[in-house]
Every structure is written in structure tokens, then in C-alpha cells.
Amino acid sequence: MSTTEILFWVLSVLALFSAIMVLVSKNPIHSVLWLIVVFFAISGHYLLLNAQFLAIVNMIVYAGAIMVLFLFVIMLMNLNKETEPQRNIWMKFFGVVSGGLLFTVLVSALRSSQDMIGKTVETNSGDAGLIENLGKVLFTEYALPFEISSVLFLSAMVGAVVIGKKD
Structure with a gap:
């Protein structure tokens, strides 16, 4: 190992x-x-x-x-x-049912992925998740969406300041 x-x-x-x-x-x-x-x-x-x-x-x-x-x-x-509300029996019942449904979905997803066991992903190099590669892709292929999102974030900050400002 x-x-x-x-x-x-x-x-x-x-x-x-x-x-x-x-x-x-x-x-x-x-x-x-x-x-x-x-x-x-x-x-x-x-x-x-x-x-x-x-x-x-x-x-x-x-x-x-x-x-x-x-x-x-x-x-x-x-x-x-003292301030915590008591949950009634129906809330507990729906919690157990929803947890059981989530467990069923996870088990079915695990069973459907059995054909993936033993297969490995091949990459060309060992630097797939490095910041350098992310920066190259972000500022070449995705430069316009990156700039648009920065303008949206800036307008959201200005809007939050205007809404939070007292008269």
C-alpha cells in the first residue's frame, strides 16, 4: 500500500x-x-x-x-x-421517509456505477488541477464571461450598499 x-x-x-x-x-x-x-x-x-x-x-x-x-x-x-420547538410525530415520520428515499437513490446510483469500477481516468500530464492551467483557460477561453461576472458582482455590491444605506 x-x-x-x-x-x-x-x-x-x-x-x-x-x-x-x-x-x-x-x-x-x-x-x-x-x-x-x-x-x-x-x-x-x-x-x-x-x-x-x-x-x-x-x-x-x-x-x-x-x-x-x-x-x-x-x-x-x-x-x-427551552426555546427549541418540539417536533411532532409527522415531522419525524417525513424525516425518516425522506432519508430512506435518499438512501435508495444513493444505492441505485452505486449499483449503476458498478461498470466504472476498475477503470481509471487517463490524463496527458500530472498538472491538471494547477492554478497556472486554470489561469490560462480563464483568461483566454473564458475572458468575456469572467469580465461579465466581475461587472455583475460589482453592481451587486453597489446595490447592497445603496439598499443598506440609511436615508
Whole structure:
């Protein structure tokens, strides 16, 4: 077994365990902290796939900014046992039914992908996920959509400032 395979299995077990802990944890702060561990494990998988840009963006955007936002929202909501509404039997029933349907879809997708086992994707080189290649494609083939999206983001920022500005 190579080092890459060992790292893959360690990161996979860490990601699955942390994801289960997100669901099982009673304290919402602990759930957010376990979700950060999931994001770091996924970033490790991106590094194993030689996609350094995705790994860094995942750590900065999700494990950094989004999780800080989640923590602030949870702390501002001040979740207590007394304020938590009691779920009735129908909500629990529909939760179990929807979870069962999701499980059925996942099992059927796994069964339909059995013909893909053993096949590997061949690439011309080992630098498929590098930032240099992403930059070349982004600023040559997709230069116009990139500029249009930057203008849209700028107009959205100006609109947010105008809406948020007090009279």
C-alpha cells in the first residue's frame, strides 16, 4: 500500500466520522467545528488529486469564511433547550421517509456505477488541477464571461450598499 492510498483512507475515515459527528452532536457549536474538520479532510482529498487551487479555495472560503458566518449566526440565535420547538410525530415520520428515499437513490446510483469500477481516468500530464492551467483557460477561453461576472458582482455590491444605506 502506497503513502497516497494510506492518506486517502485516513482522510476518508476522518471525513466520514466528522460528518457523522456533525449530525450526532447536540451542541450546534460542536457541529460547526466538526464541519470544519470535514472541510479540511475534503481539502486533503483535493491535494491528493493534485488540485491545489480547489484545496486552498475550500479552506479559505468554506472552512474560513462560511464557518465563521455559521458560528456568528448560531451565537446570535442563542439556541437553548427551552426555546427549541418540539417536533411532532409527522415531522419525524417525513424525516425518516425522506432519508430512506435518499438512501435508495444513493444505492441505485452505486449499483449503476458498478461498470466504472476498475477503470481509471487517463490524463496527458500530472498538472491538471494547477492554478497556472486554470489561469490560462480563464483568461483566454473564458475572458468575456469572467469580465461579465466581475461587472455583475460589482453592481451587486453597489446595490447592497445603496439598499443598506440609511436615508
